[in-house]
Amino acid sequence: MRIRLIFNSSPFQHKSLSMYNRKCPDSLRSRWLNVLFFIGSLSVLLTIYLSFRNVEKEIRIPSLKSIITHDKLTVILNDLDLNETNVNTHRGYATLNEINEQVYKPFGYEVVGATLPVPTLRMLNEPSCFSVFADWLKMSRKPQPAEPPKKIPEHFSDEFLLNGFAGFSEMYFNDHSTTGDSPRNWDRISEFMNYTKTQLGALANNKESESMYHAMNGYRLNKKRGVVIGSVQPWVEVMALKHGAKKVLTIDYNPLTIPNEFKNRLSSILLVDFANEWQNFAEKFDFAATFSSIEHSGLGRYGDPLDPIGDLREMLKIRCLLKNGGLLFLGVPFGTDAIQYNAHRIYGSIRLAMLFYGFDWLATYSDDSEGPIDLTTTRLHSKGLNQQTHYTVVLKKI
Template sequence: MGQNLQVFKKFGYTLTSPTYPFATLDYSPPLNCSAEVSDWLYIHKNQRVRRPKAFLPDDVTMEFVLNKYSGVSYKYTDDRKKLNLTYKSWQNIADIVTWHARDVLRLVEDSSAISMHYAMNHYLPHGARGIVLADEHPIVEVQAIQNGAAHILSIGRAARETDDISSISLVEFAQNHHRYGRAFDFIATNGAMETIGLGRFGEPLDSIGDIRMMILLGCVMKKGALMFLGLPVGKDALIFNQKRIYGHVRLPMLIAGFEWIATFSEESEMPIDITARQLKRLYKFNHLRRTLVLRKL
């Protein structure tokens, strides 16, 4: 924990509780949402879609690997074409919401995403209004509707609007964040957070792009609102330019300002624990896919 405290302090966090296996952090000084959103817009507002980089530039490598606290390996992906691609599944949402929860996952061939359904089934308030950080297919949007959400604002990717779903780009969302205030009961994302800032979609490289996104989303959540966060958990690592794996250092920084109230996996409909023993047994760059349920403080 002592070594981790140094990197937490360097990135502007204070330890609020030495919880194990993941520390509980808060921001120091407290966040200013207007300033944080302005910083995000400065990076993204005038962005051009660039060819993704295959390797980290030397001048930013240390930032991306948290001053050597994070391992790094390379696996190249160029997903620029997916930015403005509306998949056929977006055209059939009215039909898809009638499917069984496991049948929905046939769209992505990823059984681990059932953990999001389990989490929402336990914790999503009926009639809630929320945001989904969109992925290629509307899996999370459908899961939210199936579990009682009244309306969803899908942000970040091309989407088909329905009676239940509105759509907006990330830049438009950031520009208009004052309009939303703290209006949302929940936010959900699965598989998107760990990719932000790695350039695979042609976006600018940003070593803390995922953390900036969590702050941006947190700024429009009601106090006590829930976040359903699906991501890979293990030993801190970066598989560039595909994804991050969240461990003892990066995960506490990502979820600062939230209370971690439950964890779900694909193996059980009931909440589970993530133990230090589980993490220790993982080989480097391996991970557990989990859905975290967080409460906005």
């Protein structure tokens, strides 16, 4: 530290200094200079110490953004005590260490942040986009029964039920693509553009779908290009257009007929064709949107192959399509982890962590509030076992 003494040239100042010099012996003056030097040095050391403390704090607070380098990751993993955090499951509370060892690691993940209500994970060996789509195509070509299985095959039980940490109840549907629900009302898009959010939400037979409208209103899509997964009726597409989207591609199991007046803004592609041509779409989209779709993937309800990680595959596929920083508007049933077979999954703290891998969780929206809500652990598990609420979360690819 440098100390500058600046003296005014006035006679008073000169006189005072002269008097001080006559009255102060050299030893006293030297002692005062030593004190000033000590204080200055202490200030410098304190500043350096506080800077290191701030760096330490940044390393010790895990988040998706802070986990960048291997060195930081190692520090975070070493500092975590997963036995200090409990996770709410259908059979009571379990430590995050139990979940990490019995669920996440067997599924290829690992906890790097004891964040609430959803832990932060990394993948032990993240697959390439080529592998993600190749594996999906391989699964899709497996022969399927004429009717969806009414029970989870025993050899799949542990994988579907997260090694016993996901609840189970029966709720069976046969919505095979050849007999079940099929696309409709795509010729009414012009009419739907004049619908209110309540009318659009009603097309999905679920008021909770209004949460998608609120999310898109909170994160506007002005001049953005996006993709929608799993539409039966074009209500998500219309919401996107109403919130400024420039172009929207819909991926579906069935061919869709787009009205001529919207062909410059809307298009569609079959799921199989899309998987074969994925490289033409990789990292091309500013946003993706899906509501009440991901939770069905791999349960066989729609004639799709049984796949315990079908929903996780879908999330990896979506991530491959988004640009860095691209947004995902994701609507799924929230609650305590469970499967109502073969209807849908319910997402609690455990599976949401795997679903959110590779994304930063920005906000959560409900149907009863235009602004974002605080999805606490209490709110997530508030409805009890095998009960659920659809929310729409906004995620950002990282």
